[in-house]
Amino acid sequence: MKMTFRWYGEGDRIPLDYIRQIPNMYSVVTAVYDVPVGEVWSNESILALKHAAESHGLKMEVIESVPVHEDIKLGLPTRDKYIDAYIENIRRLGRAGVKCICYNFMPVFDWTRTQLDKVAADGSNSLVYYADQLAKMDPLNGELSLPGWDSSYRKEDLKHLFEQYKAVDDEKLFENLGYFLSRIIPVAEECDVRMAIHPDDPPWGIFGLPRIITSEKNIDRFLKLVDSPYNGLTLCTGSLGADRNTDVAALVRKYAAMGRIHFMHIRNIRLVEGGFEETAHDQNCGSLDIIGIIEALSDCDYDGYVRPDHGRMIWGETGKPGYGLFDRALGASYINGVWETFRRMKEKK
Numbered sequence: 001m002k003m004t005f006r007w008y009g010e011g012d013r014i015p016l017d018y019i020r021q022i023p024n025m026y027s028v029v030t031a032v033y034d035v036p037v038g039e040v041w042s043n044e045s046i047l048a049l050k051h052a053a054e055s056h057g058l059k060m061e062v063i064e065s066v067p068v069h070e071d072i073k074l075g076l077p078t079r080d081k082y083i084d085a086y087i088e089n090i091r092r093l094g095r096a097g098v099k100c101i102c103y104n105f106m107p108v109f110d111w112t113r114t115q116l117d118k119v120a121a122d123g124s125n126s127l128v129y130y131a132d133q134l135a136k137m138d139p140l141n142g143e144l145s146l147p148g149w150d151s152s153y154r155k156e157d158l159k160h161l162f163e164q165y166k167a168v169d170d171e172k173l174f175e176n177l178g179y180f181l182s183r184i185i186p187v188a189e190e191c192d193v194r195m196a197i198h199p200d201d202p203p204w205g206i207f208g209l210p211r212i213i214t215s216e217k218n219i220d221r222f223l224k225l226v227d228s229p230y231n232g233l234t235l236c237t238g239s240l241g242a243d244r245n246t247d248v249a250a251l252v253r254k255y256a257a258m259g260r261i262h263f264m265h266i267r268n269i270r271l272v273e274g275g276f277e278e279t280a281h282d283q284n285c286g287s288l289d290i291i292g293i294i295e296a297l298s299d300c301d302y303d304g305y306v307r308p309d310h311g312r313m314i315w316g317e318t319g320k321p322g323y324g325l326f327d328r329a330l331g332a333s334y335i336n337g338v339w340e341t342f343r344r345m346k347e348k349k
């Protein structure tokens, strides 16, 4: 297991000096943020990130994300030029020493929450998703703003996108994903860069848009679209675990044993009526079997990347929702501690 931490580049208010002080920190997880979706990243920007990380004793082996242009997800005739640009990004990142690229295939919206600062009993705050709040949101009224979402869409553009997605159901989205993979995975193999799709978050359709990376059945189907070890997963425990029928630890065991998990996002959530609340990473703070998940990774001798996913805001910290320093650092230490305990037990057997 290699511990990593998301870093939003020089604009991140959390300095690399602080990130390197988290015990066992190996690599940053970052991206080039100044290029529109679908364009080629400059070598200068890629190398500037790498040099910044390395000058602080950290690697830059994981990129999150290289975003996928909507025309690729929609399967439009223009998709090939965007896939060509995507392939060039894989090549450039591979040359810069990147080993793993996280991406997702969610139409229009990235991860979705209904509130970013829900205050808990202990005074901390975190991201939450409540179905009744979502039902009151209208993505087309021009007022909606969601985290992780390209709010640069103009109202008319968004209406047009929603119109286009009327022709794309889950089957069609799978077909478009298959086309994309059939073109990029051979390049990923050649460049020794593992592609790691992030599950849809939450793992169900929102606002009438299709979503497919949601369940064991669909992930099985995804892995078979191109049956290569380079076509793998970012297994995000909090995303898949939002469906109370999903046994996340069992999925980690299954896909880690297959060698198809390249990147783990570990966080805990508390399942509540009609939704979920993000909590501290610790087993007892939420509904997920975090210890069982880490045990499964240890049993499979997982040697891919792990990062503490979203944390709460604690100790008065403010900043990017989900991406403060303090709670994610606590999460990294908790994950390290559980992992090291399982490794010690395994050595003794």
Ligand SMILES: [Mn+2]
Pocket: 198, 236, 239, 265, 309
């Ligand atoms: Mn995640």
